[in-house]
Amino acid sequence: MNMTAIGEGANRAILARLQSRERQFFLKLAAPAILGIMIVVFLPILWLSSLSLFDAAGDWSTANYARVFQSPLYQKTFHVTFIISISVTAFCVLLGYPLCYWLSRLSPRTSGILMVFVLVPFWTAVLVRTYAWLVLLQRNGIINQGLVASGIIDEPLQLAHNLTGSIIGMVHVMLPFLVLPLYATMRAIDGDLVRAAIGLGSSPREAFWRIFFPMSLPGLFAGVILVFVLSLGFYVTPALLGGGRVQMLAQRIESTITIYANWGAASALGVILLVMALVLIWAANRVFGLDKLFVR
Amino acid sequence: MTAEGKTAGQSLPISVRNVVKAYGPLRALDDMSIDVRAGEFMTLLGPSGSGKTTLLMALAGFVSPESGSIRFGGQEMVTVPPHKRGVGMVFQSYALFPFMSVEENVAYPLKIRRVSAADQKARVEAALELVQLGGYGGRRVHQLSGGQMQRVALARAMVFEPRIILMDEPLSALDKKLREQMQIELKALHRKLDATIVYVTHDQREALTMSDRIAVINQGRIAQLDTPEALYRRPKSLFVADFIGESVVLPVVLHDGAATLNGCKLKTTSSFGSAEGPYHLVIRPELLELSPDSSDGLMNDLSGEVREVIYQGDSALVLVRVGVDQEISLRVPASRAGSASIPDIAQRISLGLHAEDTIIVPETAL
């Protein structure tokens, strides 16, 4: 064998060039899409956020934040936003958890068919669903008609154009965001574990609380955070079902700009909303990869 | 090594020189050099993570090393993209195109090369015939069994008559019986083809069965490159001895050019170098002799108590305690003569190891 060494480091320069060209090839493929998202989504948000740090004269100042935190108007907005977001999240859990638990115990075929009831609204335009609730909840809508006809109430209830209507409509919009990750998590739980616990002498109820429930928590947590975050910045449903009486953060930001042209204050509100959203999303992402939610 | 009707000497030698491939701090190929002769069946054998697959992927062009040279027949290939290297490749997962028929799969390399339709048909048929799948051209991939899929992958890798064929654990997904049958077929196929084959496996038996030569690879370096017989009979390090074949390892002491085991001088023809550090005696269970005939004066005597007898069908493995706490094993063939002599548990027996069957290796490579 003639093992003529050519020395370590032969062809190093040309190989390094080839390797970096290979890496760049893949980056170039991804670049247009990533740049597009950066320019259209991130850059404007960054710019918008930067406005909060300047006063009307264009000098550095924290006045916008001071105003946002002190003004009773904005405080009320924060208050309403949190009340609504927390209620919506709570109702979603109350409705979504039993639904997912029930679905996860059915055969995959049956629950697959029933999931259509979750997916059809999920993919129906938010505007369409909000419109439907406007119709359902109005003074002479079918819900009031039904309640009056059955003698439960004498006078039609004020269901739309207020906080109640906003919450009902938002729960409907947000519920799929809780159901999808939670259902996926519950489906992945090994039913044998629960059966084994029962076999070892636990009552079914005990097995549920000590085995099944803790294992479903990651999915529940991801769903709860997602619903809460999306609620914090939600616009369409409260704008229509709130009838102008309910002003959440998103509407306040919009009206601060379009009616009062106060970009500084709107920007400060936006930054606060953004920071809350990002922190919560970051937490959820650690527990449950969020990209999983949108692909089945 | 050439098949009838083919030009002799078409297969190419491969020469790998000083190739380095690092993944972070880990050197998958650590200044690797290896020569594969034209027409040779060379196996890269090693544990997982040893770098054998990385080397194969570097030969195919899918892994670009940091430095070094890879030549096919004298021509520098390390900077040539995979599709211009002209090597056939067979993957562990078969990598058949599921949306194409068997015929379309095998014809793909010819289609790329713009071979005329009539020629394509003839060559695809010939290739399928060669892997004993004549008439299977119209089948869909998912209608095939694992073994058939692997044959299609083989046909596809050789239909364009590459001078080098690379195989990455092609048989590891098959069951044992089929795997052994395919090993023999592959060996026969290699004789018909005019191609250099580089074959990656972690199965030492498979390597011993099929190869002209085997390169044992460990931690990105070649531990030993030799013929199967030489590797088995004369391993150069404990790693190779342990990795190839069954073995029992006992520590020996080197002193004044002689080796002693448990205080007794070993009769040996094994040559051992001058490396520092501990040495070991490697005993192959089938080379131990029961009730040895020491008339030629070259027999090492070991005696001990039988601890366990394990019946394995073709043979029995007898575990024997020698010395204070050392255990060696002895293989007794299950023939009529052999089974008569299988000892009983707790029986004291004497064993012989011929000087020519002793293997003494250093703990670390030379």
Added chain:
Amino acid sequence: MAVQEMAGQKRTEGLWLAVIGSAVLFFLILPTLIVIPMSFSDAAYLEFPPKEWSLRWYREYFGSAEWMAATRTSIVAAILTTLIATPLGALAAYGLHCSSTRIRNAAQILVVMPIVVPIILIAVGVFHLYAKLGLNYTLAGVVIAHVALALPFVIITVLSGLKSYDFNQELAARSMGASRPRAMLDVTLPQVKFSVQAGAFLAFITSLDEVVVAMLISGGEYATITRRMFNALRDQIEPTVAAISTCLIAISVLALIGIQLIGRRGRGER
């Protein structure tokens, strides 16, 4: 006795669960069930169930020049968004799939962001950016914004398709003489075709149903249908909207069926 009691209790619990679960499903599907019959009502005010059936509101919708212009804008924008976002997203997914884990993870976070960042912030930001570029109230403006919003769905869908694809097939094709672009087209694309199509459906729906950004940046001649609907609903409940909503629901359901069928076919192939 105890076993029977337990089984009985289990049955009761199961029954309760089924009742609650069905009620929640009913809650989810109820709005869809209401809008569709309502759109076929003859009455000028909303009543349920309708006393008289007619296509009156569909005639109103299809006869209105304004609604038709908005519909055209929305459909054209959705088609253009799909045509641009699908290839860009698919290429990006391929590039990210082949990149190092570090780059892929970083990009994945970036890609999920537009879905979870409050849309009002994106809308206000884009509105201001467009004011500088003169893109407000233009079709191009709507399409560009919608492409950015649709890209994440395409990328995520195609990435997950690539994950379940045996990438050795592309290596095999290249070892047989195909250049990388050729191997991509010949071997990889046919097998991630289903996820690319699913991504395209998602891109279309994302653009068609998007309200908040369109509300700020579209208008005049190029107002989208959702923008007009939003304004119409702010003032009063127009029954025409029921007809439009029914059309939108039909498109969404068709897209959903398409995605499901594609998914089934994709799994069957493997």
